[in-house]
Amino acid sequence: MxxxxxxxxxxxxxxxxxxxxxxxxxxxxxxxxxxxxxxxxxxxxxxxxxxxxxxxxxxxxxxxxxxxxxxxxxxxxxxxxxxxxxxxxxxxxxxxxxxxxxxxxxxxxxxxxxxxxxxxxxxxxxxxxxxLGQLTDGEIRDGLILLIAALVLLPLAPDRYIDPYTSINPHTIWTLTVLLLTLGAVGHIAVRILGTRYGYVISAIASGFASSTATIAAMGNFVASQPGNIRTLAAAGIFSNLATMAQVALILGAVDISLLRPIWIPLLCGAVATAIYGLCLMRSPRDGEVNDEPVKAEGAFSLKLALIVTLTMTGITFLSAVMLDQFGQAGVMITATLTGFADAHSSTASIAALAKSGQLPITAIVAPALIAVSSNSVSKCVVAWISGGRQFAMYVIPGQVLLTLAMWLGVLWS
Incomplete structure (x- = not known):
């Protein structure tokens, strides 16, 4: 039958x-x-x-x-x-x-x-x-590079750690590189369709769920070809933090809905501060700056910049692993700080798992979770400087500082 x-x-x-x-x-x-x-x-x-x-x-x-x-x-x-x-x-x-x-x-x-x-x-x-009529030679070239990187080189990258601190994985490194290239291409397509004013912001929020840090790097990549839109690009990078806040809440809620009770106010304060600062960047252009400059469609991303950012983030991860190995498990706080430099989400997940198993009181998750997000903000500031230069970083860094302060002030109200 x-x-x-x-x-x-x-x-x-x-x-x-x-x-x-x-x-x-x-x-x-x-x-x-x-x-x-x-x-x-x-x-x-x-x-x-x-x-x-x-x-x-x-x-x-x-x-x-x-x-x-x-x-x-x-x-x-x-x-x-x-x-x-x-x-x-x-x-x-x-x-x-x-x-x-x-x-x-x-x-x-x-x-x-x-x-x-x-x-x-x-x-x-x-x-x-x-x-024949809409794609440039540079866009076609970048499309081929992305396909080769994702479909040819990524499957060949060995999925194992190659250092004594179990922090450097070639497959993970190349996955991050492909992610950066993809985010750049997504942002480029969104801008071609929606224009610079809204295309960057919408694509940044969506891409932030994959990696807010990588999204800021992708926005910084566009500064060279879109210098007149540097404030809009910085605002888009800041808006990607909304995805970070949402993911932290989703991770905690997925493990145990009760874990959201002590931390939802700090997360909400951080999200509100992010939205306000991003809107101020978009609505208050400087004299001579254009908020909807025509797109110079020479290419969708920079492979060189993606590799530099990937190596920078890998270096931060390696340094965190070395510090943990040398000084031992000095507590959840230190672990959250070091791992947060590379990824706030994995650190949040580990904190939630500790609370779920009873090893950490529910009320004690707020500090390590916010420390992880705060240290991740430091990484984003570094990446913003490397990818977009000093001026781009000068717009991104205050926003990262503001949202971090807003989260910690939210602890006083929760």
Missing amino acids: SESFNSMTGVAAALGIGMLVGFERERRKGQGESRASAGLRTFTISALLGYVAIKVGGALLLAIAAGGLALLVAVAYWRSQSKDPGLTSEVALITVLVLGALCSTEPRLAIALGVIVAGLLAYRQKLHDIA
């Missing part, structure tokens, strides 16, 4: 893929003698052929079917070569055959790939316009 159900699921998936792609091609094949050779019926039958071939004769029969289909496609292409020099429909037909075969083992994956193929076919003209 189960095998029969799986077979029907595979058939349905293959049928759905063939019809989905076939409908799109049918709309574009035209009519009369000049129409294309493949439409709804051809694509649907090809998908079912791939499924039946792999089920009946395995890989050998599938290869024979693919070879025969390729021959038919070549003949059809030769006959219509003078009218349509493209190979899109022909390649799509063979792809549908293979996806139909994939439905026998991985129907969900096959359906997902089928939707992607249909989307690429449906938005052909828009993709052509973007590639």
Whole structure:
């Protein structure tokens, strides 16, 4: 019964893929003698052929079917070569055959790939316009660098510690580098769509959930190409702290909702201070400064800067590990301070785990959690100076100091 159900699921998936792609091609094949050779019926039958071939004769029969289909496609292409020099429909037909075969083992994956193929076919003209008219050579170059870094180099990076203090992991280091490049690209896309005034801020808040420190570095990276928007960039970096506050609250609440009771006021005070300072930066430009300067779309990010920031953060992590090893576990406070330089979230999680297990009173989590966030603010100030220079750091540092003071003052009210 189960095998029969799986077979029907595979058939349905293959049928759905063939019809989905076939409908799109049918709309574009035209009519009369000049129409294309493949439409709804051809694509649907090809998908079912791939499924039946792999089920009946395995890989050998599938290869024979693919070879025969390729021959038919070549003949059809030769006959219509003078009218349509493209190979899109022909390649799509063979792809549908293979996806139909994939439905026998991985129907969900096959359906997902089928939707992607249909989307690429449906938005052909828009993709052509973007590639030919909207993307610069620098953006295409950076896109290739990001794909190589994420899909080629990252899987090859060894996932193990290479130092005696278990702090330097090549896979983690390169993951952070890819994250920085990705955040830069996300910010660049948001600005191209929304403009500098709001694009940077929105992308910074969203990217802050991945890494607020990396987001500040990405904003600093844009200073060189957008010097007239330095206050907006600094405001975006400051706004990324809202994600930090939210994540600390989410981590504590996920471990135990009662852990939020003693710390929600300090976190709220920090968030309010962050929002006020960020809005002041955005709404009070200096004389001669432009808040919506046209984007100079030369590239999406700086690989050199991403590597420098990654190495800086790795150095901070290594120094924290050395200090802990040399001076021992001198208490939760010291641990929170040192680990907070690299990541406030992991430190918060460890503090929450201690409180959940009863090793630390719930009321005692406030100080170490805020220390972790405070030390992380120091790292953000350093990263802001390295990535964006002195002027960018002069806008970011007061905001980091203000939100840190606001959190500690919030302790008096909680």
